[in-house]
Amino acid sequence: MLKSTIVDTRVRLRPSKKLLESLNAQKEHLKELPANVATALEKNGYSVPKSIRILKDSELVFKRPQIDTKLLDKLTADVPDVPQETAEAPEKEQEQQQRPVDGHFLYLNDLHWLNSTLTELRKNNVINVFLYELIESCELILPENEFKPRNPELEARCQRLREEQQNREYQKMTKNVDATLKHVPEDTVAYQLKSINKQIIAVAQFIFSVAAGFTFGFFGVNLMVGPLPFGFRILLGVIVALVIALAEMYFLAKKLHEYDEVLDAPKRKTPNSPKVSGVQNIKPHVD
Incomplete structure (x- = not known):
């Protein structure tokens, strides 16, 4: 197999049911939605109010977030080096929350918009959820080379x-x-x-x-x-x-x-000849 060039270099995220349910619960506080997010909601049975404006990719304007090192140290202070076994949640609820759903993929622009929206909602004391909590159960798909079969x-x-x-x-x-x-x-x-x-x-x-x-x-x-x-x-x-x-x-x-x-001529194989695998001991003619 031969590797070809990467056609689509974008990082894709398949949204989970947990992420879609969170967006559906807060849609009354949303005025705008990216097209990919709206499509993912509609394809999975969630309605999008007509009052929400659908944004195209070219209309998404946001500032790239800066890493808060103090918050990162605070969140990782109590995290052990070796993960400990946690109490198992009910299997059905855990599968429903973490199982990726069908629909459109989300891209980095959509995640930037989601992060900005969550920041504004936290400032207004609407929710207290961070981006990593919503995407931890999502499926991350990295760009890969396509394989071409050999001749x-x-x-x-x-x-x-x-x-x-x-x-x-x-x-x-x-x-x-x-x-x-x-x-x-x-x-x-x-x-x-x-x-x-x-x-x-x-x-x-x-x-x-x-x-x-x-x-x-x-x-x-x-x-x-x-x-x-x-x-x-x-x-x-x-x-x-x-x-x-x-x-x-x-x-x-x-x-x-x-x-x-x-x-x-001796090296060619006739169509009707049986296939032989392994090393063949072909002795040359001795005068």
């Missing part, structure tokens, strides 16, 4: 290459044990010399063919037709040599392709 053809090719590598390593390990693998043709000096000779012969054949074509264009046409200008004879020789060079390159590439096809 099946690429995965099959990688699997085949891994099996071939495992086979080569297995042959090296069992080379001194199995008598049929003691003299692998690829490891002998004669095999390497034959390969080098083939390559040298192919290069020499290419050079001789191009030289013969140039000679024919430079001397042969002059002998058949008659005396020609020196520059025209050079041009004929270059043209004939170029044509022969292109033809030689074509046949050389075709021959190399056929050679690769012959080498890869």
Whole structure:
């Protein structure tokens, strides 16, 4: 699996029933509601009065809250390092309060608005609830990379290459044990010399063919037709040599392709052949 870029980088919060019930209980003191909050309330069966103005994301104006270190120290003063076991509440009530509900997600702008609203309500002695108490039972969803499946053809090719590598390593390990693998043709000096000779012969054949074509264009046409200008004879020789060079390159590439096809033929798997997992002990042919 491959990871792609993060499309949506926003942090999302799925509101819990506790949060929605608190907002529903205080909606008579609210004059404005963000669109995401209003949608979450309506989708979970809570009505939104028409007197409340629905704010769009671009209309949300707020100040980023500052961390009150004194209040934070006061709240965490009696918190032990190791959490203690608390009395278990009734299972049904606890599940209803902490279980996330369906609906729209809330984003950081909505949480900033909620924090500002709770601050104003606390100043007016309407409620005495803090933001962390409402969102502690909510589900926080962080942005993640999307996974893309790999190309099946690429995965099959990688699997085949891994099996071939495992086979080569297995042959090296069992080379001194199995008598049929003691003299692998690829490891002998004669095999390497034959390969080098083939390559040298192919290069020499290419050079001789191009030289013969140039000679024919430079001397042969002059002998058949008659005396020609020196520059025209050079041009004929270059043209004939170029044509022969292109033809030689074509046949050389075709021959190399056929050679690769012959080498890869045993490695290919037929569609009807059964799949074999693990390391396969493929012994090379010994002359």
